[in-house]
Amino acid sequence: MRKPDPLGKNNSNSNNNVPSKLRKGLWSPEEDDKLMNYMLNNGQGCWSDVARNAGLQRCGKSCRLRWINYLRPDLKRGAFSPQEEELIIHLHSLLGNRWSQIAARLPGRTDNEIKNFWNSTIKKRLKNLSSTSSPNASDNSSSEHRDVMGGFMSMQEQGLMAMYNMNSSSTSLSPSSSSSPSLQSMALNHLINPLSNNMVLEHGIDMPSTIGFFNSTSTQCMNTNGAPASVGLFGENGTFGAEGELFVPPLESANFEYVKNENTYDDRNTNTNNCLFSNADSIISNNSNNNVNKVDQLNSGVGNNWVGGEDLRIGEWDFEDLMRDVSSFPFLDFQVE
DNA sequence: AAGTGGAGCAACCGCCAGAGC
DNA sequence: GGCTCTGGCGGTTGCTCCACT
Numbered sequence: 001m002r003k004p005d006p007l008g009k010n011n012s013n014s015n016n017n018v019p020s021k022l023r024k025g026l027w028s029p030e031e032d033d034k035l036m037n038y039m040l041n042n043g044q045g046c047w048s049d050v051a052r053n054a055g056l057q058r059c060g061k062s063c064r065l066r067w068i069n070y071l072r073p074d075l076k077r078g079a080f081s082p083q084e085e086e087l088i089i090h091l092h093s094l095l096g097n098r099w100s101q102i103a104a105r106l107p108g109r110t111d112n113e114i115k116n117f118w119n120s121t122i123k124k125r126l127k128n129l130s131s132t133s134s135p136n137a138s139d140n141s142s143s144e145h146r147d148v149m150g151g152f153m154s155m156q157e158q159g160l161m162a163m164y165n166m167n168s169s170s171t172s173l174s175p176s177s178s179s180s181p182s183l184q185s186m187a188l189n190h191l192i193n194p195l196s197n198n199m200v201l202e203h204g205i206d207m208p209s210t211i212g213f214f215n216s217t218s219t220q221c222m223n224t225n226g227a228p229a230s231v232g233l234f235g236e237n238g239t240f241g242a243e244g245e246l247f248v249p250p251l252e253s254a255n256f257e258y259v260k261n262e263n264t265y266d267d268r269n270t271n272t273n274n275c276l277f278s279n280a281d282s283i284i285s286n287n288s289n290n291n292v293n294k295v296d297q298l299n300s301g302v303g304n305n306w307v308g309g310e311d312l313r314i315g316e317w318d319f320e321d322l323m324r325d326v327s328s329f330p331f332l333d334f335q336v337e
Numbered sequence: 338a339a340g341t342g343g344a345g346c347a348a349c350c351g352c353c354a355g356a357g358c
Numbered sequence: 359g360g361c362t363c364t365g366g367c368g369g370t371t372g373c374t375c376c377a378c379t
Contacts, residue, residue, distance in 0.1 A: 026347070026373090047365070064365070065348070100367060115368075116346055124344095 023057045027066055031056055035063055036071050069112045076108025080117055088114060089122060 023031075038054035044067075047060030056063060080088070084106055091102045099111035099118075106114065 024349075046363095048363085060364075061366090062348080068366095069347075097368065111367075112347080119369095120345055 022059050022062075024062070027058075027070075031058070032066070032071060035066060039067060039071070065112075069110045072110075074108055075110065080109075084109070085117075085122065088118065092118065092122075 027035075034054045034056055035050070038050060042050075042053070044050070047064045049060075050056075051058050051060045051063045054063070058066075087106065088102060091105060095101050097115075099115045103109050103111040103114050
């Protein structure tokens with residue numbers, strides 16, 4: 001961690017337009033208080049205005065980061081649960097280093113947090129595993145393999161680990177070393193037909209019949225065989241999904257307003273809001289309203305909407321369902337460059 | 338007790354995209 | 359179309375803590 005820079009000496013800011021008096025380094029408790037109070041009273045606006053109006057000698061970007069990664073009231077603190085770890089691995093295998101999109105599916109977690117966790121912990125485990133695995137890891141005689149998290153690896157992951165092992169001699173095991181999709185993502189992509197927006201899974205990957213996905217041009221939630229899935233149909237008014245059924249939104253879906261127990265959730269402006277809803281009462285499409293988040297909505301969480309008053313919490317998710325569905329869900333918004 | 342190295346993590350850096358002029 | 363500003367994102371840095379020797 002960096003020391004606070006009370007005199008603002010260390011000021012080679014990347015933004016050349018920022019005056020040199022701006023502070024850098026660790027945030028002091030006083031600065032945190034200022035920013036927190038300002039955000040709670042005024043809500044999010046232009047971040048450079050936030051910095052100025054809150055009386056902070058910080059650039060807007062710094063304020064934004066501090067708020068998103070540390071001060072936001074809906075942040076979940078503490079160690080990652082095994083379920084979260086497993087979900088991160090699954091999502092990373094699908095999305096690569098798209099931390100913000102991974103974070104969008106982990107309520108209360110930030111992209112920075114997940115990125116740090118991956119780089120410091122999971123990557124190391126994968127590396128250790130790849131270095132200790134036999135070179136013939138792709139020769140899977142058994143149907144199930146224990147993965148690094150102690151759970152059973154999916155078919156995709158077994159193949160991915162095989163790719164890891166096959167490539168470990170020629171690459172530096174760097175799924176996070178570039179902005180391109182990770183090795184896992186690339187491996188996974190081999191399992192997905194890239195020619196169709198419907199992305200039919202190949203090679204006998206099992207697709208749960210009760211879960212569908214959205215193609216990029218229609219609102220129809222499809223099954224792998226092209227038939228409508230049993231959940232996830234958008235209606236003309238944007239509502240969909242029977243109560244109690246699992247809905248998995250597409251990554252780059254339209255903005256939604258999540259309504260639960262009369263608490264309206266303003267899900268705009270930030271793409272850290274998309275969540276997997278296991279028991280949403282209703283979800284209303286919300287494409288037109290670009291209002292700025294307001295204080296009362298901030299109090300119920302800008303970014304992810306999982307705060308003290310909300311009765312839907314991470315620990316209450318059906319992670320078993322979540323993992324099963326996510327692991328086989330062909331998210332549509334990523335491409336292999 | 339002192340030194341050392343790794344782990345964890347907050348924050349910065351640099352790039353990019355979109356909006357506005 | 360070009361420029362500037364702003365927000366967002368992924369990669370990286372560097373500081374602190376802590377276990378180990």
